[in-house]
Amino acid sequence: MAVPLADITRMPDPQYVIVGDGVSLATYSWGDHDAPTVVIVHGFASNTRDNWVLTGWIRMLERAGYRVLGIDQRGHGLSDKPHDADGYTVRTLASDIEQVLDTFLLDEALYVGYSLGARVGWQVARDLGDRIPRAVLGGVPDGTPLARLDIDQVRQYIADGTPVTDPATQSYIRLTERVPGNDLNALLALALGMRASHSIDPEPSTAPLQPILFATGAEDAVIEGSRTLASAAPQGTFFEIPGRHHFNAPGSRAFREAALAFLAG
Numbered sequence: 001m002a003v004p005l006a007d008i009t010r011m012p013d014p015q016y017v018i019v020g021d022g023v024s025l026a027t028y029s030w031g032d033h034d035a036p037t038v039v040i041v042h043g044f045a046s047n048t049r050d051n052w053v054l055t056g057w058i059r060m061l062e063r064a065g066y067r068v069l070g071i072d073q074r075g076h077g078l079s080d081k082p083h084d085a086d087g088y089t090v091r092t093l094a095s096d097i098e099q100v101l102d103t104f105l106l107d108e109a110l111y112v113g114y115s116l117g118a119r120v121g122w123q124v125a126r127d128l129g130d131r132i133p134r135a136v137l138g139g140v141p142d143g144t145p146l147a148r149l150d151i152d153q154v155r156q157y158i159a160d161g162t163p164v165t166d167p168a169t170q171s172y173i174r175l176t177e178r179v180p181g182n183d184l185n186a187l188l189a190l191a192l193g194m195r196a197s198h199s200i201d202p203e204p205s206t207a208p209l210q211p212i213l214f215a216t217g218a219e220d221a222v223i224e225g226s227r228t229l230a231s232a233a234p235q236g237t238f239f240e241i242p243g244r245h246h247f248n249a250p251g252s253r254a255f256r257e258a259a260l261a262f263l264a265g
Helices: 048-053 057-063 092-102 117-129 151-160 168-178 183-198 222-230 253-263
Strands: 015-018 026-032 037-041 067-071 110-114 135-138 210-218 236-241
Touching: 015 092, 026 057, 026 092, 037 057, 037 092, 037 117, 048 057, 048 067, 057 067, 057 253, 067 092, 092 117, 110 117, 110 253, 117 135, 135 253, 151 168, 151 183, 168 183, 210 222, 210 253, 222 236, 236 253
Parallel strands: 037 067, 037 110, 110 135, 135 210, 210 236
Antiparallel strands: 015 026, 026 067
16 A cells, blocks of 8 residues: 655654754664664755655665665754854854764764765765765765855845856755755855865865765766776765765665665665
């Protein structure tokens, strides 16, 4: 008998974790608490529900016997949304993940991240070492994240509704406004914070040492940068997600299956 869609997409009540600078992060848990844990982290302007629940990832991982711990990153979902760019450096976002692991008393966890979550995952894997034995980084770009965003146009749009003319920025605005509860001022602060921490952008010389699966859509503009990072990682492998671009890759069954096989080792 088919499982009703409402049951598949139902969210557990969030558990809130207060991190070092007082920001409250919404977290969600599925599965047996004694099972191996997968920490799963969404992309820019998304959240745990949109990125992972509606696309079937949580159901797949839970069925495979994992405990799944989802995190709404600061600025997203039901987490706090500060407007100060200083709160959105890469190291701060990575530290948020570490503090969630500490709060849940997790000595070890597998990691799955997409886009912004993958960029943060690169840093988490570097900072935490063996505590993250394997990671899946989907749609991770080299260089500065959100570099194509026209900051001045976003500011004018927020201030007085001036139409955005830059095509890439239009795409980001549409992405932000698609998800109820998103705060454009917070996501602008995130973009500024990520740019301010460009000195630790992913590059081959800073590749994490543990096994990492890099997965990027065949039609994604960042695919060659992702390939470069995968080839530089000592234990990196690359999976090209067929027929997908950056914004629809998380819904790919082929991506889910490749990640599940990789996590199993």
